[in-house]
Each structure stands twice: as structure tokens, then as C-alpha cells.
Amino acid sequence: MxxxxxxxxxxxxNRVNNIYFFMQKNMVGMSSNHLSPTNDLLTVFPLIYLLAxxxxxxxxxxxxxxxxxxxxxxxxxxxxxxxxxxxxxxGKYLAGRFAHNSQDFGKAANYLSAALSFDQKNLRIRRxxxxxxxxxxxxxxxxxxxxxxxPLDQNNSLPILSLLVEEILNGKVIExxxxxxxxxxxxxGRYLGPLVLGWVKFARGDVSGAxxxxxxxxxxxxxxxxxxxxxxxxECAGQFNQAEIAYKKxxxxxxxxxxxxxxGVFLERRKRWLEAEELxxxxxxxxxxxxxxxxxxxxxxxxxxxxxxKDAQEGIAEVFFNFSDTLFRGQSSExxxxxxxxxxxxRPSFPLAQVLLGRLLESLARNAEAVELYKNVDxxxxxxxxxxxxxxxxxHQLGLKRDAIDLLKKMSKENKNQxxxxxxxxxxxxxxxxxxKAIEAYDKAIKRIAxxxxxxxxxxxxxxxxxxxxKKWSRAEKDFKQALELNPQQPLVLNYLGYSWVDRGVNLxxxxxxxxxxxxxxxxxxxxxxxxxxxLFRLGEYKEATKQLERAVVLRPEDPTINDHxxxxxxxxxxxxxxxxxxxxxxxLSPEKELIPSIHKKLREGLQIKxxxxx
Numbered sequence: 001m002x003x004x005x006x007x008x009x010x011x012x013x014n015r016v017n018n019i020y021f022f023m024q025k026n027m028v029g030m031s032s033n034h035l036s037p038t039n040d041l042l043t044v045f046p047l048i049y050l051l052a053x054x055x056x057x058x059x060x061x062x063x064x065x066x067x068x069x070x071x072x073x074x075x076x077x078x079x080x081x082x083x084x085x086x087x088x089x090x091g092k093y094l095a096g097r098f099a100h101n102s103q104d105f106g107k108a109a110n111y112l113s114a115a116l117s118f119d120q121k122n123l124r125i126r127r128x129x130x131x132x133x134x135x136x137x138x139x140x141x142x143x144x145x146x147x148x149x150x151p152l153d154q155n156n157s158l159p160i161l162s163l164l165v166e167e168i169l170n171g172k173v174i175e176x177x178x179x180x181x182x183x184x185x186x187x188x189g190r191y192l193g194p195l196v197l198g199w200v201k202f203a204r205g206d207v208s209g210a211x212x213x214x215x216x217x218x219x220x221x222x223x224x225x226x227x228x229x230x231x232x233x234x235e236c237a238g239q240f241n242q243a244e245i246a247y248k249k250x251x252x253x254x255x256x257x258x259x260x261x262x263x264g265v266f267l268e269r270r271k272r273w274l275e276a277e278e279l280x281x282x283x284x285x286x287x288x289x290x291x292x293x294x295x296x297x298x299x300x301x302x303x304x305x306x307x308x309x310k311d312a313q314e315g316i317a318e319v320f321f322n323f324s325d326t327l328f329r330g331q332s333s334e335x336x337x338x339x340x341x342x343x344x345x346x347r348p349s350f351p352l353a354q355v356l357l358g359r360l361l362e363s364l365a366r367n368a369e370a371v372e373l374y375k376n377v378d379x380x381x382x383x384x385x386x387x388x389x390x391x392x393x394x395x396h397q398l399g400l401k402r403d404a405i406d407l408l409k410k411m412s413k414e415n416k417n418q419x420x421x422x423x424x425x426x427x428x429x430x431x432x433x434x435x436x437k438a439i440e441a442y443d444k445a446i447k448r449i450a451x452x453x454x455x456x457x458x459x460x461x462x463x464x465x466x467x468x469x470x471k472k473w474s475r476a477e478k479d480f481k482q483a484l485e486l487n488p489q490q491p492l493v494l495n496y497l498g499y500s501w502v503d504r505g506v507n508l509x510x511x512x513x514x515x516x517x518x519x520x521x522x523x524x525x526x527x528x529x530x531x532x533x534x535x536l537f538r539l540g541e542y543k544e545a546t547k548q549l550e551r552a553v554v555l556r557p558e559d560p561t562i563n564d565h566x567x568x569x570x571x572x573x574x575x576x577x578x579x580x581x582x583x584x585x586x587x588x589l590s591p592e593k594e595l596i597p598s599i600h601k602k603l604r605e606g607l608q609i610k611x612x613x614x615x
Contacts, residue, residue: 089118093125096132103364105136113141123152130159134338139165139345154182157189158338164196165345168313173203188323191222195229195319203312207237224254225322228262232309232318235266257289258322258352261382264295265308273299294382306380317347325356336360351381358390367394385411389420396428404428412444419445423459430462435470439463457487461496468500476500491521491528499531502538511535526555530562533569542572553582560591564599571607579607 096111112129119125126145133142143166146159154160160183167176177200183189198214210233217226231246247263250256260283267276277299284292298305309315324339340357344350358373374391377384388411395404405428412421426441442463449456464479480497483490495518498511512535518528533548546569552562567582583599591599 089115089122089125092118093128096128100128100132100135103366105132108132109136109138109141116145123149127153127156130162134158134162134341135334137341139341150182155184157184157187161192161342165316165342168200168203168316168346173200173312176200177204191217191219192319192323195225195322196316198229198233199312199315199319202233202236202315207233207239224250224256224259227253228259229315229319231266232262232315236307236309236311236315240266240270255283255286257283257287257291260292261295262308264299265305268299268305269307271302271304273302290386291382294385298382314347314350317343317350317353320346321350321353321356324353324360328356328360333360333363349376349378351377351383351387355383355387355390358387358394362390362394362397365397367397370394371398385415385418389424392421392424396431401428401432417448419448419459422448423462426462426466430466430469433469435466438466439470442466452486454486457483457490457493460486461490461493465496468496473500473504489517489521491518491525494518494521495525495528495531499534502531502535505538508535508539512539524555526552526559526562529555530559530565534565537565537569537572542569545569546573558589560586560589560595563589564591564595567602568607571602572609576606 092111092115096108096115099105099111100108109129109132112125112132116122116125116129126149130142130145130149133139133145139162143162146162149156149159150163160179164176164179164183167173167179177197180193180197180200183193185193194213194217198210201213202210211230214226214229214233227246227250231243231250234240234243234246243266244263247259247266250259251263260279264276264279267273267279277296280292280296280299283289284296309318320339320343324336324343327333327336327339337357337360340353340360343353344357347353354373354377358370361367361373362370371391371394374387374394377387381387388407392404392407392411395401395407405425408421408425408428412418412425415421422441422445426438426445429435429438429441442459445459446463449459460479460483464476464483467473467476467479477497477500480493480500483493484497487493494514498514498518501507501511502515512532515528515531515535518525519532522528529548530552533545533552536542536545536548546566549562549566549569553559553566556562563582563586567579567586570576570579570582580603583603587596587599
């Protein structure tokens with residue numbers, strides 16, 4: 001079976017290789033996964049998340065919030081902030097909780113703030129309102145509530161950090177240092193506290209004290225992060241020899257993007273451009289990264305970049321960004337958003353943090369908010385290109401397809417060596433089933449290839465699909481074969497070409513062999529399992545086909561074609577009642593138009609095996 005969303009699945013990667021990867025062995029384990037440029041740090045995901053649950057998530061059994069249906073929620077909510085309908089405290093609270101759990105953090109903050117205005121002494125509502133304000137980016141309002149929470153609950157890390165950020169913004173470094181003394185030294189506070197304290201001491205002019213504070217972070221997996229911040233502090237203090245030693249130590253333990261960027265900018269600002277370029281190239285060859293490609297270009301022009309971190313405020317923002325990235329990798333989206341918000345509160349123009357927060361909001365389908373972040377990334381930043389690509393993707397998700405395509409076309413004209421904007425134009429046209437226009441975009445991208453590489457398999461694959469959907473099979477087949485020549489073990493291509501042969505009744509034995517390889521590579525892919533079942537069906541091996549197709553339906557129960565295939569297999573093994581059930585189910589799942597008449601005919605007349613082979 002061919003996957004419906006093939007293009008978006010292949011080309012929606014463009015990940016930003018951010019920084020520190022916390023290992024998934026709470027407090028003790030270590031990782032040597034060099035597939036990611038960020039590794040070798042302590043995992044604190046489970047601990048941090050449990051802390052958040054303990055401190056902020058309010059028991060709802062007395063309010064029966066879980067019983068509130070979507071329709072009930074709709075009845076008590078409005079689109080305007082001023083039109084809050086629930087008149088009782090519990091009504092506003094329930095609406096706020098439902099909105100928060102639905103990731104509509106702005107509306108949640110409105111409802112919970114309104115609930116709090118009716119019951120200002122309710123600490124539980126206050127905590128939840130604070131959290132929603134924080135996640136929604138209303139940090140000044142959150143800080144007002146934080147002042148009333150911390151005296152009552154000093155085990156609560158986030159209100160303390162919220163107030164600390166406001167104190168740093170207002171130059172109150174003495175108060176910020178006092179605030180850090182009450183930060184709980186367990187969970188996240190154990191790791192984040194020493195780094196923030198180091199920068200606060202630096203803000204007070206105590207460089208030696210700053211370094212000593214960070215050195216307290218003696219947990220081995222945090223070694224590289226510790227050395228990175230020591231290097232940044234020394235560089236800000238003008239102690240460049242010490243800074244370089246620390247940067248090198250950071251990279252020796254963990255060859256991470258953020259460390260490479262910091263040391264590279266350090267070298268560029270010392271006008272050691274060749275060394276910087278070599279550093280970037282070495283990282284790029286090992287991991288491959290668009291951001292690094294742009295840093296190589298910048299080093300080649302010998303133009304001075306901005307300071308990586310210019311003062312203590314930006315240093316603390318860097319700490320919050322580090323932890324936001326860590327939590328993002330651990331799939332703790334809400335807490336990752338909070339630390340991203342804190343970073344941007346201190347440093348509003350922080351390109352990597354803007355991109356990271358955009359990705360987080362995008363993952364929660366908050367596409368309009370993501371667009372605002374992406375479009376405001378400084379064009380001078382190495383990540384601006386990635387941000388603009390993400391901007392286009394989110395415009396598409398918002399239904400602004402023309403705007404998305406216009407932006408990508410503009411980008412393709414700005415940089416005529418880049419393939420990605422044209423590929424994405426093709427992808428967007430394909431998602432709209434405008435396959436001729438998609439082919440035109442892919443053609444232009446292929447013409448830009450100077451040297452064919454293994455990574456180009458996906459471009460030929462995408463164009464092959466567009467040809468196949470345009471009924472131009474000979475050209476599609478040629479592209480699929482080219483994709484396999486570039487990447488012989490690519491399961492998506494093996495499956496698509498194999499399934500296409502099966503559907504045409506040609507090369508069945510070869511198709512079966514290819515699909516079996518794809519199954520080994522992706523044993524839990526329902527579409528590929530369906531392909532195997534279908535080739536077995538076409539070869540007359542109905543019992544084995546039924547077994548495989550049943551498994552495919554378990555993996556992809558929502559797919560009409562797979563259900564239709566299973567119905568055919570059931571019919572052939574004599575399970576005719578079940579066959580009709582599967583065909584009816586296929587009809588209920590909105591199949592493609594060309595499939596509907598054949599299903600109706602099978603329901604009326606039963607399966608005519610000849611018609612299946614001719615289909």
C-alpha cells in the first residue's frame with residue numbers, strides 16, 4: 001500500500017540540531033549515541049516532569065473536570081477574551097483546565113485568571129493560572145502571581161525562576177542571587193541552579209566566583225555543558241585564553257552543535273577564519289546541518305559575527321534555552337515551552353530559541369503562534385533559512401497555501417544553489433494533488449544538483465510518485481529505480497515500486513522480494529505489511545495474504561484501501577460475511593473516488609477474482 005502522506009513525511013525533517021541530549025537513564029545512565037550531535041548528559045526528564053505534576057497539576061476529582069465533554073466546553077467558552085460566560089468559579093476553572101489540556105494556553109490563562117478573581121485565596125487555582133500564563137508567554141502577569149505563590153510553597157521551582165527572570169531584567173542582581181538561594185536543590189534546580197548562579201555572580205563582577213559556582217556542577221554527563229558556560233563567561237570577561245581552553249574541553253567530551261557554534265564564533269571574532277571554517281566543516285561532515293553550512297559560508301566571507309553571548313542576561317537565557325532543548329528531546333513539551341519562554345523573555349532576539357519554541361508550538365498544532373516566532377528570526381542568523389522554511393510549512397498548515405508557495409519560490413530565487421525550497425514547493429503542490437506543477441518544481445530542483453549524492457534519493461522518489469499519480473508510469477518507474485540506485489535499502493522506495501508492480505500485475509516475484517526487504521527494515525509499517533499481503537494475494541497465496549492483511553489492518557485500522565484488501569482476502573478463503581464487513585468498513589472510511597464503485601459491485605455480486613487482477 002502506498003502511504004497517503006508520503007511527501008510530508010519525507011521532507012518535513014529540516015531539524016535544527018540544537019544542543020544537549022539528556023540520557024534516558026534517570027540520574028545515572030550515560031549515552032554514547034553519536035547519531036545525535038548532542039549526547040552524554042544526565043537524564044532528568046522523568047524527575048522534572050514528576051516535579052511539574054507535583055507542583056502545578058491540580059487534582060480535579062472534586063470538580064469532575066474529566067467529565068466535561070467537548071460540546072459542554074464549547075457551550076461555556078467564547079472566542080473573545082471579554083466574553084467569558086461561565087459565571088461560577090468552578091465553571092471558569094473547568095473551562096480553563098479543559099483549554100489548558102487542549103493546548104489552548106492563552107484561553108486557559110484567561111479563564112483561570114477570571115476564576116482567580118472570584119476566589120483570590122485559592123492557592124490551587126493560583127498555581128494553575130500561573131502555569132497557564134507562563135506557557136502562553138504572559139510572563140509579566142505570571143510573575144505577579146509568582147510573588148504570591150513562593151511564600152506559601154518554596155518547593156515550587158518555576159515561580160522562583162519566574163521572579164528571578166524579572167529581577168535580572170530590572171538589573172536587580174543582588175535580589176536574583178538571594179532568589180537562587182531558595183531554589184530547591186533537587187530535580188531541575190540541582191542542575192540549572194549552579195549555571196544561573198554563575199552568570200548572576202558574573203553580573204556582579206565576580207568572575208572567579210562565577211566559575212567556582214559552575215564548577216559545583218560535578219555530575220559527569222553535564223561536563224560539556226559546564227565547560228561551555230565557563231568558556232562563555234571567560235570570553236565575556238575578556239579572558240580569551242581561558243575561554244578557548246574551556247571551549248576545547250567542552251567539545252572533547254561532547255561534539256555538540258551548540259559548542260561548535262560557540263567556539264566557531266569565538267574563532268571568527270579573533271579573525272581566525274580558517275580555523276573556524278575547518279571546525280564547521282568537520283562537524284558538517286560528521287553530522288550534516290544546514291546551520292553549519294551557513295556558518296561555513298559566513299566564515300568564508302571573513303565578516304565578523306555578533307557575540308555568541310554578550311552579557312550575563314544573555315548567558316542566563318542560554319541556560320534556559322539549553323534546558324528547553326533538553327526537555328523538547330524528552331518530549332516534555334509543556335515544560336520545554338516554559339523554559340523557552342523564559343529564555344526569550346531575557347533575550348527576545350534569540351534565533352535558536354525562537355526556532356525551538358516554534359517547533360514546540362508547531363508540535364501542538366499552534367501554527368499561528370509558530371509563524372510569529374519564525375518570521376521574526378533575525379535574517380543575519382545562520383538559522384534564519386531553516387526558520388523561513390518552517391514559516392512556509394506552518395503557513396501551509398494554516399491553509400495559506402499560496403502564501404507558503406510564494407515564500408518558498410522567493411527563497412529559491414534568493415539562493416539558486418539550494419534545492420530545499422523547490423522540493424517543498426513540489427511537496428505542497430503534491431499535497432494538493434497538483435502533480436504537474438509538483439513535477440515542474442522537482443525538475444527545477446534536480447537541475448540544480450551539481451553532484452548526485454545518496455541523500456538525493458528522496459527527490460527522485462517524490463518526483464516518481466508525482467509521475468505515477470499523473471499516470472506517467474514509465475517516467476515514474478525510472479525515478480524509483482534511480483532512487484534505489486542511490487539508496488538500495490530504502491524501504492519506502494522498495495515498497496512503492498514493489499506495490500506499483502503488484503498493482504500492475506508485473507514483476508510479481510521481484511516485487512515480493514523487494515517488499516519483504518522493506519518489511520524487515522520497517523516491520524511495524526502497516527502500509528508495507530499491506531503491500532506484502534497484496535502481493536501474496538496476487539500470487540494466489542490467500543491464507544498467508546489474509547494473515548498479513550489482518551496485521552496491516554491492526555496497524556492501520558483507519559485506511560480504506562487496506563480494509564478493502566482484507567475483505568478481498570477474506571472472500572477468497574471463504575469468510576464471506578467478514579469480507580462484506582470489511583468492504584462496508586472501507587466505504588465508511590472515505591476511500592478515493594475510483595475505489596467506491598468496485599466496492600459497491602463486490603457487495604452486490606461478490607468478488608470476481610478476474611476483476612481484481614484487472615483493476
